[in-house]
Amino acid sequence: MTTIDVKQVLARTVSPTYPDLVTRPTGKAVRHGIVDELDDAAAVEDVALIDFGTVRVLDISCADEIVARLLRENNARYFVLCGLTEAHRYSIEQVLERHQLAVVGRDRDGRVQVLGTVTDTVRRAFGLLADRGRAAPHEIAAHLGVPQDAALETIQEMVTLRIAHPVDDLVAIPAS
Amino acid sequence: MTQVVEVPSSFDDRTFDQFARGIASWDEKLLFDAHATQWASPFGLVGLLTAGQHATERAQQRPLLTIPADRDVAHYWAKAGFFRYAGDWFELHGKVPRVAASETSDVLLGVTPVRGTDDVHSVVETIQERAAAILGDLGLEATATMGFAMALSEACQNIVEHAGTSGWVAVQTYHWRRRLGRKVVVIAVADAGVGFRHSLAATQASRFGDRWSDATALESALFHGASRFRDPGRGQGLAGITRYANRWGGKVSMRSGTARIAIVPEWDDDAPLTDGVPAFPGAQVLIIIPAQDAE
Numbered sequence: 001m002t003t004i005d006v007k008q009v010l011a012r013t014v015s016p017t018y019p020d021l022v023t024r025p026t027g028k029a030v031r032h033g034i035v036d037e038l039d040d041a042a043a044v045e046d047v048a049l050i051d052f053g054t055v056r057v058l059d060i061s062c063a064d065e066i067v068a069r070l071l072r073e074n075n076a077r078y079f080v081l082c083g084l085t086e087a088h089r090y091s092i093e094q095v096l097e098r099h100q101l102a103v104v105g106r107d108r109d110g111r112v113q114v115l116g117t118v119t120d121t122v123r124r125a126f127g128l129l130a131d132r133g134r135a136a137p138h139e140i141a142a143h144l145g146v147p148q149d150a151a152l153e154t155i156q157e158m159v160t161l162r163i164a165h166p167v168d169d170l171v172a173i174p175a176s
Numbered sequence: 177m178t179q180v181v182e183v184p185s186s187f188d189d190r191t192f193d194q195f196a197r198g199i200a201s202w203d204e205k206l207l208f209d210a211h212a213t214q215w216a217s218p219f220g221l222v223g224l225l226t227a228g229q230h231a232t233e234r235a236q237q238r239p240l241l242t243i244p245a246d247r248d249v250a251h252y253w254a255k256a257g258f259f260r261y262a263g264d265w266f267e268l269h270g271k272v273p274r275v276a277a278s279e280t281s282d283v284l285l286g287v288t289p290v291r292g293t294d295d296v297h298s299v300v301e302t303i304q305e306r307a308a309a310i311l312g313d314l315g316l317e318a319t320a321t322m323g324f325a326m327a328l329s330e331a332c333q334n335i336v337e338h339a340g341t342s343g344w345v346a347v348q349t350y351h352w353r354r355r356l357g358r359k360v361v362v363i364a365v366a367d368a369g370v371g372f373r374h375s376l377a378a379t380q381a382s383r384f385g386d387r388w389s390d391a392t393a394l395e396s397a398l399f400h401g402a403s404r405f406r407d408p409g410r411g412q413g414l415a416g417i418t419r420y421a422n423r424w425g426g427k428v429s430m431r432s433g434t435a436r437i438a439i440v441p442e443w444d445d446d447a448p449l450t451d452g453v454p455a456f457p458g459a460q461v462l463i464i465i466p467a468q469d470a471e
Contacts (some may be wrong), residue, residue: 013249015297018297018301019301019304020297020300020301020304020329022296022297022300022325022326022329022333023293023296023297023329023333023336024333024337026293026297027291032349032365056304056322056325057300057322057325057326057329058326059300059326059330059333059413059416060326060330060412060413060415060416061329061330061331061333061412061413064409064411064412068409069409086322086323087322087323087326090322090323090326090420091326091416092417094412094415094419095409095412098401098408098409098412099408099409100398
């Protein structure tokens with residue numbers, strides 16, 4: 001798993017004195033910095049933990065450049081956004097909705113949630129994984145109250161969205 | 177021949193049309209007469225600087241400005257940072273108070289130029305440092321304060337990304353006793369750039385044909401997230417501002433060219449769309465967030 005501190009990337013790529021992730025050019029520079037770090041990481045199929053824990057303000061333009069573009073242009077990788085505040089989530093949710101994307105988010109208290117555009121069924125299945133970390137398909141089926149075939153379709157949808165991945169015979173949230 | 181433009185006695189978003197109507201031509205020598213002005217909101221102050229900037233850039237000479245005769249009013253303008261920049265865009269007449277601009281409890285951000293992304297960073301940083309004051313005055317949660325910085329950032333970025341020239345921003349709190357009975361925080365952003373209609377014409381005008389105007393351009397930007405860029409990620413800033421304002425019962429008003437559009441909360445009686453207002457260059461944005469608890 002690769003962990004990237006966004007504030008450090010901001011300091012390295014734009015300015016060591018900027019405390020906030022605002023403006024589109026800043027977002028673009030930070031995204032390029034993150035991609036450079038990911039390129040240096042070993043496996044493409046890796047989980048990347050993008051840490052916003054020391055970031056104060058994240059505006060929508062920056063969220064679009066950093067989060068939405070990162071997801072759109074690196075769809076072979078699992079991303080988890082961590083250290084989020086409710087205000088960060090506000091900006092991130094808006095850009096994810098615009099692009100019909102989803103991502104795993106973890107707030108500063110460690111609560112895991114799915115951000116962006118997902119169906120109610122996917123959200124409920126994700127809730128089970130968030131509680132347990134991982135689950136078997138038959139447990140997800142039982143949780144959703146659907147046949148296993150339908151649960152497998154939901155699992156596939158979650159994997160396609162990169163908000164869950166198969167681990168042996170189970171399904172898990174990345175970086176859980 | 178010098179054309180005299182009267183600055184309204186109470187100069188804010190409600191009297192801005194009266195001010196704009198007074199400018200018959202930008203090609204004549206202009207004299208902005210504020211000697212009888214008793215009060216100006218941040219919207220009025222950044223609007224006046226925008227007028228001075230546009231007149232100077234267009235005529236290659238600074239227009240005249242008679243400063244308020246009332247000493248307290250002139251002092252307030254100085255405190256709000258107006259005179260830090262006014263001399264660049266006006267030939268000032270009257271005694272400029274020797275008062276340093278200061279970020280007092282009500283002036284959260286004095287009149288500040290927005291010329292590039294560095295200025296946006298600086299503006300957001302200043303507001304964040306004064307976040308406690310916003311929280312204390314308005315009873316807003318920390319989330320609302322963070323969102324406030326986001327809205328401010330997006331409003332300023334519109335200048336950098338779309339205006340084609342520099343602009344101005346100011347942020348202040350007020351106690352609106354008569355109008356609302358509550359405190360409010362006001363963001364005023366103005367530029368004398370190309371305006372929404374021109375900015376969006378290349379990507380949007382063909383969809384509207386003969387209906388393309390300042391009003392349809394504002395509607396496209398505010399309600400449909402239109403942008404001059406074809407990137408699908410563009411055009412989200414204004415949507416973010418309106419969502420934020422809706423969430424906290426606030427108002428957003430945007431004026432460009434000859435039209436004004438507004439997201440109107442229940443406490444305000446502004447029209448959602450006003451077409452045919454007196455022409456004024458560029459774009460002017462007003463965001464008002466009220467305190468959460470009535471006093």
